[in-house]
Amino acid sequence: MERTLIRDTTAKINKEVLLKGWIKTRRDHGNLIFLDLYDRSGLIQMVVNPKVSGDSYKIAQEIKTEFVVEVIGKVNKRPKNAVNKNLLTGEVEIEVLKIIILSKAETLPFDMGGEDLNLELPTLLDHRPLTLRHLKIKSIFEVQEFIADSFRKKAKDLGCTEIFVPTISASATEGGADVFGIDYYSHRAYLTQSPQLYKQMMVPVFERVFTIAKAYRAEPSVTTRHLSEVTQMDCEFGFIDFNMLLDLLEDVGRETIKGAVEKTSHVLKLLNIEKPKIKTKIPRLALREAQEIIYKKLGRDNRNEPDLSPQDEIDLGIWAEKEHGSDLVTITHFPTKKRAFYTMPDPTKSEYSLSYDLLFKGSEIASGSQRINDYSAVVKAIKDRGLNPKDFEMYLMAFKYGMPQEGGFSFGLERMTMKLLSLTNIREASLYPRDMERVDERFSSVSKKD
Amino acid sequence: MERTLIRDTTAKINKEVLLKGWIKTRRDHGNLIFLDLYDRSGLIQMVVNPKVSGDSYKIAQEIKTEFVVEVIGKVNKRPKNAVNKNLLTGEVEIEVLKIIILSKAETLPFDMGGEDLNLELPTLLDHRPLTLRHLKIKSIFEVQEFIADSFRKKAKDLGCTEIFVPTISASATEGGADVFGIDYYSHRAYLTQSPQLYKQMMVPVFERVFTIAKAYRAEPSVTTRHLSEVTQMDCEFGFIDFNMLLDLLEDVGRETIKGAVEKTSHVLKLLNIEKPKIKTKIPRLALREAQEIIYKKLGRDNRNEPDLSPQDEIDLGIWAEKEHGSDLVTITHFPTKKRAFYTMPDPTKSEYSLSYDLLFKGSEIASGSQRINDYSAVVKAIKDRGLNPKDFEMYLMAFKYGMPQEGGFSFGLERMTMKLLSLTNIREASLYPRDMERVDERFSSVSKKD
Structure with missing residues (x-):
């Protein structure tokens, strides 16, 4: 399967795509894990559901910020009340079918997931x-x-x-x-x-x-x-x-x-x-x-x-x-x-x-x-x-x-x-x-x- | 008068133009002096005729390669047999009405007027x-x-x-x-x-x-x-x-x-x-x-x-x-x-x-x-x-x-x-x-x- 750039997912609703990129945030909701994936074209939200892919869910539990991954997933239209207008891909999300870790990241020395990176200049x-x-x-x-x-x-x-x-x-x-x-x-x-x-x-x-x-x-x-x-x-x-x-x-x-x-x-x-x-x-x-x-x-x-x-x-x-x-x-x-x-x-x-x-x-x-x-x-x-x-x-x-x-x-x-x-x-x-x-x-x- | 770039002269036949640039070659034909003028847009041939402008002719006798000049002249269509096909402005030439020296050049240490500059690399x-x-x-x-x-x-x-x-x-x-x-x-x-x-x-x-x-x-x-x-x-x-x-x-x-x-x-x-x-x-x-x-x-x-x-x-x-x-x-x-x-x-x-x-x-x-x-x-x-x-x-x-x-x-x-x-x-x-x-x-x- 050929790689799809994140910004092009919005034109592939209900289709399976192959994405590659860096994990920017990971939110564990117990029954679901949300991962934000970044590549050169943009950012997209992915949902890992153990009922959809148990293997992916297991891997997603191990994943941390800045891990490099390859994902096969289905592009789903988000319900209207879940649309993120600040995101170019905010009308869709990826239902993860398969995820592979390409490169791990050590634990970050500070939190990178916030909207701002509040660091002193020398640390920055x-x-x-x-x-x-x-x-x-x-x-x-x-x-x-x-x-x-x-x-x-x-x-x-x-x-x-x-x-x-x-x-x-x-x-x-x-x-x-x-x-x-x-x-x-x-x-x-x-x-x-x-x-x-x-x-x-x-x-x-x-x-x-x-x-x-x-x-x-x-x-x-x-x-x-x-x-x-x-x-x-x-x-x-x-x-x-x-x-x-x-x-x-x-x-x-x-x-x-x-x-x-x-x-x-x-x-x-x-x-x-x-x-x-x-x-x-x-x-x-x-x-x-x-x-x-x-x-x-x-x-x-x-x-x-x-x-x-x-x-x-x-x-x-x-x-x-x-x-x-x-x-x-x-x-x-x-x-x-x-x-x-x-x-x-x-x-x-x-x-x-x-x-x-x-x-x-x-x-x-x-x-x-x-x-x-x-x-x-x-x-x-x-x-x-x-x-x-x-x-x-x-x-x-x-x-x-x-x-x-x-x-x-x-x-x-x-x-x-x-x-x-x-x-x-x-x-x-x-x-x-x-x-x-x-x-x-x-x-x-x-x-x-x- | 506003300056005309040399490449734009071809659109101004029979009009007076103000040109500025460097003299690249000077050919003295006794009764006429031909000057090639260069600016960032190209090269053009100018003719200084003492019958048209005695003052210009006097100044042109003093002009050497790399002198910087300002010229008022008339754009003339060249006769068919005098067209220079290798030159973008080869269908026209400038009849010089007035010429002013803006900056003189010392005598060059070698001839710059030839089609090739045949110099050893260290000299170059x-x-x-x-x-x-x-x-x-x-x-x-x-x-x-x-x-x-x-x-x-x-x-x-x-x-x-x-x-x-x-x-x-x-x-x-x-x-x-x-x-x-x-x-x-x-x-x-x-x-x-x-x-x-x-x-x-x-x-x-x-x-x-x-x-x-x-x-x-x-x-x-x-x-x-x-x-x-x-x-x-x-x-x-x-x-x-x-x-x-x-x-x-x-x-x-x-x-x-x-x-x-x-x-x-x-x-x-x-x-x-x-x-x-x-x-x-x-x-x-x-x-x-x-x-x-x-x-x-x-x-x-x-x-x-x-x-x-x-x-x-x-x-x-x-x-x-x-x-x-x-x-x-x-x-x-x-x-x-x-x-x-x-x-x-x-x-x-x-x-x-x-x-x-x-x-x-x-x-x-x-x-x-x-x-x-x-x-x-x-x-x-x-x-x-x-x-x-x-x-x-x-x-x-x-x-x-x-x-x-x-x-x-x-x-x-x-x-x-x-x-x-x-x-x-x-x-x-x-x-x-x-x-x-x-x-x-x-x-x-x-x-x-x-």
């Missing part, structure tokens, strides 16, 4: 291969898949070519100390802090490019918003000006979120997440305007700060939602000194730059800028930061041989997932998060220090 | 940001994009969920010495040799998964087929048996190649590449059968070798093409010892394993196996290889709590690109290839040794 991560199996945890990554998918679709619609760029580089390319060193044969190499320099080099090749790439930051701090290894979704465009870039940033942000929301409305419902407010017109503020609003509304005077604080971002999120009904707000013109060397200073006021962040529900999810595209200006910018143009020879070659006005942006996949699902810690939005305390297991020396 | 790579601009070089990566795209499409059609897995791991997970070490805060970490262990851990979460991920191999050798950083396209499936896996392997391989070929037929024509022979039925041979064929046909006795040599792969490619009209051939049952610890031994003959390689035009492009899915059997396999189960705690957790029969495979994106386009060196199929001699620039110490 210590048992990642197990906790990811919980419906609400795995749902996070279904949403993540569609964020990436919608981004890719939008980037392609905009004429971007997908590129695959390296993550090993010869020097700490963007400057700063937060870089991981690698023993590269008998040399020293580094993990790229972003795909930035490579996507820029690709502008004269394809004019518009995108990449989903890993980025590594050795920031020696533990926050709820940062990881040591993240997934970036990057675009870069030639022949643009600053206003076109802002339009592109917002267009990609808007469509990525909207696309993910459309594709995963069942998941958002399950996770009890309200649809985000995504408007056609997204409010735009220069950094100093944003700080002025915070000062006027809340009396907090950050008007001379070179960047937004996390609390500023939260308050601007509230402001944008209240004043513009928008969960997105764009902040522009950060001080030139605060941004990377390749950022174009504002020609009318060079202490500020043609840069931008996109905030979503009170947190930065994307960052970018128009870039310096004149060869000698890039060389000068590198020198001004105390960096050595010798370390950027290949990068500079792209500018030496004809580079138009260009710019782009980078979305953080984990950050977007976190904000869209209102998670409190970015680690929940990474399958296997890396930070200074953990690579899969926690580092023992760190545990000792705690 | 030393000037990567420039050489990638050549039409035939950049075309390689248009094909690469569609290989990845077709793989993704096929994996999704098969019900796989896309996952994003880490590239930093706590131990040299697959064993062996060919691993790059990282200074990870005050700890030692490693770059993953493949996404293998993570995709396996995701089987009990999504049952079927895929990922496009980086893999790192510190092999201290320089061959035409290996890179230190590669892009892998991986699938993993639960509830399978060995024959299903072979079907899935071949299905993904077939559809990925076919999809890429369909989407890039213009590129294959440009690169003078014959369409590969992709049959519905792909020949399958056990390793020992394959070696027997080589012995019988060519007298080369490798019948006791644990693996195919590169020459064996080439000869099997020729055999498959000749005998079965197929550019693909599947080789199965490699010796258990030669494969990674997680490979399932053949239950009927445990010195051979339920493993497979897919060869394409005489070279391995994919590799995989059914995996050991029983918890204690995995622990034993780890110990048998002299590895420490303590280093695999998280991985083993996936098996401790219910793992069905599972398996999968991994395609090398650069390797597939190389074979599909008959490139002689895998470095040509990587935008910025990494090997022991080069990370962008060649390492000076290596140059000295040469």
Whole structure:
């Protein structure tokens, strides 16, 4: 008999089917045992009745959560009052005729059968291969898949070519100390802090490019918003000006979120997440305007700060939602000194730059800028930061041989997932998060220090 | 005036358009200057006539290859005898009314204007940001994009969920010495040799998964087929048996190649590449059968070798093409010892394993196996290889709590690109290839040794 996927059972009422999957819950009603079976297509309730199959009943008594089984059963329509409207297969159930255990599971270290998995974050991560199996945890990554998918679709619609760029580089390319060193044969190499320099080099090749790439930051701090290894979704465009870039940033942000929301409305419902407010017109503020609003509304005077604080971002999120009904707000013109060397200073006021962040529900999810595209200006910018143009020879070659006005942006996949699902810690939005305390297991020396 | 993309000029005959792009060639006919302009949508011929615009003619005399320009011009239909059938815009040309130089290019270190870019590989790579601009070089990566795209499409059609897995791991997970070490805060970490262990851990979460991920191999050798950083396209499936896996392997391989070929037929024509022979039925041979064929046909006795040599792969490619009209051939049952610890031994003959390689035009492009899915059997396999189960705690957790029969495979994106386009060196199929001699620039110490 050929295997039937769980979601297809509803089209096979009164027929015998072969199902395979994991047992998610087992409820023993004495005379009947109810088993919830899960496969990649969904969840279904099965009933084991000793009067129907004594053997199955005996086996079902032994079965525990996460056992892998193969079942032959009859698809029965449930009586109307027993229909489960929250379940795709809620109108049917399986009358078990035969059950075979394919793989046993040890007793779980905690209860996985509840609607929520109420675990502290360290426990959640210590048992990642197990906790990811919980419906609400795995749902996070279904949403993540569609964020990436919608981004890719939008980037392609905009004429971007997908590129695959390296993550090993010869020097700490963007400057700063937060870089991981690698023993590269008998040399020293580094993990790229972003795909930035490579996507820029690709502008004269394809004019518009995108990449989903890993980025590594050795920031020696533990926050709820940062990881040591993240997934970036990057675009870069030639022949643009600053206003076109802002339009592109917002267009990609808007469509990525909207696309993910459309594709995963069942998941958002399950996770009890309200649809985000995504408007056609997204409010735009220069950094100093944003700080002025915070000062006027809340009396907090950050008007001379070179960047937004996390609390500023939260308050601007509230402001944008209240004043513009928008969960997105764009902040522009950060001080030139605060941004990377390749950022174009504002020609009318060079202490500020043609840069931008996109905030979503009170947190930065994307960052970018128009870039310096004149060869000698890039060389000068590198020198001004105390960096050595010798370390950027290949990068500079792209500018030496004809580079138009260009710019782009980078979305953080984990950050977007976190904000869209209102998670409190970015680690929940990474399958296997890396930070200074953990690579899969926690580092023992760190545990000792705690 | 709004910018027109070059490919859209054919719909604007006799109209004035604004074009932006890079100058690819400049031909001075004395009384006329011909310029080929390139943007992300295509290439077009422009004519600068001093009688039409004296200013433009003056500027055009200064223009060189790779200059970035903005042009206002009239779209003229070419006379029939001047139509260029090899060009999408070959029925029209632009009569230049005004030209502005947006960005100059230094004199190129070699001629980029020819139909082919005849450079030695080191030169090609030393000037990567420039050489990638050549039409035939950049075309390689248009094909690469569609290989990845077709793989993704096929994996999704098969019900796989896309996952994003880490590239930093706590131990040299697959064993062996060919691993790059990282200074990870005050700890030692490693770059993953493949996404293998993570995709396996995701089987009990999504049952079927895929990922496009980086893999790192510190092999201290320089061959035409290996890179230190590669892009892998991986699938993993639960509830399978060995024959299903072979079907899935071949299905993904077939559809990925076919999809890429369909989407890039213009590129294959440009690169003078014959369409590969992709049959519905792909020949399958056990390793020992394959070696027997080589012995019988060519007298080369490798019948006791644990693996195919590169020459064996080439000869099997020729055999498959000749005998079965197929550019693909599947080789199965490699010796258990030669494969990674997680490979399932053949239950009927445990010195051979339920493993497979897919060869394409005489070279391995994919590799995989059914995996050991029983918890204690995995622990034993780890110990048998002299590895420490303590280093695999998280991985083993996936098996401790219910793992069905599972398996999968991994395609090398650069390797597939190389074979599909008959490139002689895998470095040509990587935008910025990494090997022991080069990370962008060649390492000076290596140059000295040469």
